[in-house]
Amino acid sequence: MSAADTTTPATLPPPRQAPPPGGTRQPRGKRTSGGAGTPWLLLAPCLVILALVMGYPLVRLVTLSFQKFGQSQLWGFQPAESVGFDNFTEVLGDGEFWQVVLRTIVFAAGSVIFTMVLGMLVALLLQRVSGWVKTLINIALVASWGMPVIVATTVFKWLFDADYGILNALLSRLPGVDLIGHNWFASGPEGLAVIMLLVIWGAVPFVVITLSAGLTQVPKELEEAARLDGAGAWGVFRYVTLPILKPIIVMLTTLSVIWDMGVFPQVFVMRNGHPEAEFQLLTTYSYDRAFVVNDYAQGSAIALITVVLLLGVVAVYMRQMLKIGDVE
Amino acid sequence: MNSMSGMSGTSAIATGGRRGSGSRLGWNLLGLLVFVVAGFPVYWMLNTAFKPAKDAIDPDPSLLPTGLTLSNFSRALDIADFWGPVGRSLVVSLSVVAIGIVVGMLAALAISRFAFRGRKIVIVGILAVQMVPLVAMIIPVFLLLNDLKQYDKLTGIIITYLTFILPFTVWTLRGFIVNIPKELEEAAMVDGCSRTGAFIRVVFPLLAPGMVATSVYGFIQAWNEYLYALMLLSQEHQTATVWLGNFTTKHGTEYAPMMAGATMMAVPIVVLFLFVQRKMAAGLTAGAVKG
Numbered sequence: 204m205s206a207a208d209t210t211t212p213a214t215l216p217p218p219r220q221a222p223p224p225g226g227t228r229q230p231r232g233k234r235t236s237g238g239a240g241t242p243w244l245l246l247a248p249c250l251v252i253l254a255l256v257m258g259y260p261l262v263r264l265v266t267l268s269f270q271k272f273g274q275s276q277l278w279g280f281q282p283a284e285s286v287g288f289d290n291f292t293e294v295l296g297d298g299e300f301w302q303v304v305l306r307t308i309v310f311a312a313g314s315v316i317f318t319m320v321l322g323m324l325v326a327l328l329l330q331r332v333s334g335w336v337k338t339l340i341n342i343a344l345v346a347s348w349g350m351p352v353i354v355a356t357t358v359f360k361w362l363f364d365a366d367y368g369i370l371n372a373l374l375s376r377l378p379g380v381d382l383i384g385h386n387w388f389a390s391g392p393e394g395l396a397v398i399m400l401l402v403i404w405g406a407v408p409f410v411v412i413t414l415s416a417g418l419t420q421v422p423k424e425l426e427e428a429a430r431l432d433g434a435g436a437w438g439v440f441r442y443v444t445l446p447i448l449k450p451i452i453v454m455l456t457t458l459s460v461i462w463d464m465g466v467f468p469q470v471f472v473m474r475n476g477h478p479e480a481e482f483q484l485l486t487t488y489s490y491d492r493a494f495v496v497n498d499y500a501q502g503s504a505i506a507l508i509t510v511v512l513l514l515g516v517v518a519v520y521m522r523q524m525l526k527i528g529d530v531e
Numbered sequence: 532m533n534s535m536s537g538m539s540g541t542s543a544i545a546t547g548g549r550r551g552s553g554s555r556l557g558w559n560l561l562g563l564l565v566f567v568v569a570g571f572p573v574y575w576m577l578n579t580a581f582k583p584a585k586d587a588i589d590p591d592p593s594l595l596p597t598g599l600t601l602s603n604f605s606r607a608l609d610i611a612d613f614w615g616p617v618g619r620s621l622v623v624s625l626s627v628v629a630i631g632i633v634v635g636m637l638a639a640l641a642i643s644r645f646a647f648r649g650r651k652i653v654i655v656g657i658l659a660v661q662m663v664p665l666v667a668m669i670i671p672v673f674l675l676l677n678d679l680k681q682y683d684k685l686t687g688i689i690i691t692y693l694t695f696i697l698p699f700t701v702w703t704l705r706g707f708i709v710n711i712p713k714e715l716e717e718a719a720m721v722d723g724c725s726r727t728g729a730f731i732r733v734v735f736p737l738l739a740p741g742m743v744a745t746s747v748y749g750f751i752q753a754w755n756e757y758l759y760a761l762m763l764l765s766q767e768h769q770t771a772t773v774w775l776g777n778f779t780t781k782h783g784t785e786y787a788p789m790m791a792g793a794t795m796m797a798v799p800i801v802v803l804f805l806f807v808q809r810k811m812a813a814g815l816t817a818g819a820v821k822g
Contacts, residue, residue, distance in 0.1 A: 239647060241645060242641035242642075242647045243641070243647070245637040245638060246637070246638050246641045246642070246653060248637060249638035249701060250653075252693055252697060253656075253694075253698070255690070256690055257668075259671075260668050260672050260675055260694075261663070261668070261671070263675065264667065264668065264670065267670065267671060277674070325565055328558060328561060331555070331558040332555075332559050332561075332562035333555065333559055336558075336559045336563060336566070337562070339566045340562055340565055340566050340569070342570070343565075343570035343573070344569055345801070345808050346570065346573045346801055347569055347570070347573060348804070348808065349801040349803075349804030349805065349808070350572075350801065351751075351754070351755040351772060351796055351797060351800055352755060352757065353755065353775055353796075354576075354797045355572065357789055357793050358572050358573075358575065358793060361576075361790060362572060362575060364786065367587065367590065367592070367786065369592055369594075372590065372592055383590060407569070408569075461662050461664070464664065465664030465665065467664075467665075467666045467758055468758060471758075472776065475779055476776075486664065486666040486667075489666065489667070489670075490666060490669065493670045494762070499670050502670050503670050503671070506664075506667035506668075506670060507667070509667055510663060510664070510667050513662065513664070520662065521655060524658055525654070525655070
């Protein structure tokens with residue numbers, strides 16, 4: 204019965220290069236109509252699990268941040284009582300919190316910008332090198348992409364070790380530089396720069412590989428035409444390549460923002476499980492409040508604020524993804 | 532065009548479209564530089580892992596291998612039990628993937644092959660939960676497992692890992708499914724297949740590579756997870772990622788054995804990754820250029 208319902212002729216729509224004009228809400232044509240219950244039946248296990256492991260904790264996160272919840276509540280000696288907005292006023296009134304927010308934003312912005320720019324440059328470079336160089340670069344990229352974050356972090360810790368790290372040794376071979384024994388983690392900004400480097404190193408491969416795939420979809424004729432019309436190399440990139448890649452770039456950027464705002468193990472492991480005040484990002488700060496200071500409620504409030512901060516970015520990402528989901 | 536003059540700035544990069552052999556040499560040199568920089572940390576991990584421990588604490592280390600020894604590996608295996616954590620990581624990752632792929636497959640089918648009221652909300656929901664940082668969830672998850680008496684239990688960890696594996700699996704499989712033309716299924720149904728039959732005979736075989744890739748990738752993600760493993764399991768039930776932390780004590784860090792440990796952790800994962808990355812890169816951005 205479902206086959207008969209399908210009204211559209213069986214031609215594959217050509218891949219679109221640009222999102223269709225107008226809203227994204229036009230109702231999709233009938234795909235295949237099964238019984239109305241079938242999709243929900245298929246979805247049920249997934250939704251039940253997500254409600255348990257995701258929904259419940261999310262709700263708990265919200266309620267927790269409006270309660271007083273410390274060690275004695277954890278062990279059940281005292282009931283958790285509601286304290287209204289106390290946790291939030293306390294957090295938001297704390298100067299240190301705002302420093303952490305600023306640091307997190309700078310850190311994430313730096314990571315994202317460098318990742319995207321470097322990723323784009325390497326992707327463009329890959330189109331221009333010989334096959335064997337391309338293969339070499341791809342091997343290095345896949346190796347660094349596939350490295351477990353914890354492994355990568357320990358390796359970077361070793362590279363930047365004060366006494367025996369290869370980086371200090373190599374830099375000290377430059378004339379006039381003596382960095383032997385230099386502790387990169389003595390100051391917050393310097394240490395976070397190293398961690399940012401680690402994040403970028405791990406994130407660039409995904410961007411390069413995705414953008415490379417996107418670049419192959421840029422029609423050669425369009426570039427050719429632009430060149431005939433007198434566009435320089437930059438012009439071709441700016442007015443032909445970039446607009447075609449835009450959906451991918453938006454998606455990669457939003458994803459990177461979300462990932463880089465959520466950086467945790469890198470800082471945590473790099474600082475041996477106890478990040479100093481100068482190294483705290485929103486994630487570690489929330490963790491610290493909850494599990495070191497044992498104020499689970501305040502930790503939750505901070506986590507909740509982080510999620511709210513991310514909502515704008517998430518919205519952009521979702522719009523992009525939904526556009527994609529709608530036209531195929 | 533002079534090979535070196537073409538190497539600065541973006542505009543120059545795009546000029547390379549003209550394939551003069553001179554400019555090609557310049558791009559290749561730049562490409563080799565990228566290769567060296569990107570690959571160096573991996574090289575140095577392997578280099579340190581296989582060199583004699585005393586060479587690892589040479590203040591002026593040689594960039595080339597100085598000898599080949601496996602002693603760092605045996606030391607790494609000595610410092611703390613390795614196979615226990617690896618076994619636990621395997622149990623956890625495989626269970627998560629098995630549950631994720633079955634449950635995820637059904638859900639992915641629902642949102643990619645059916646039109647129904649509320650479909651959009653479900654899609655938004657699945658995308659949205661993927662965006663919640665894991666760290667934000669750790670406090671309530673910890674309390675939840677504490678209440679369910681699942682703290683320090685592998686089942687607790689498995690359930691918890693579904694928070695990030697399941698949405699990922701659904702979304703990725705959806706990407707693979709929508710790339711299979713619906714016309715194939717319809718043709719099978721015209722020829723007399725039932726809907727389920729059409730799925731099993733037509734869609735499933737085409738989907739299998741995508742399912743394998745998704746499973747492997749999910750396995751890697753579960754294997755690599757650190758925060759939940761650290762927080763929700765005690766020292767004696769630690770998983771492989773947490774095991775790597777054993778090399779740092781208050782007396783300092785044993786770097787050479789640690790790099791050996793890192794190598795043991797990384798090599799199988801990178802090899803697995805190698806098999807699926809192409810498929811995944813395509814799957815993760817499926818349709819992105821379609822607009």
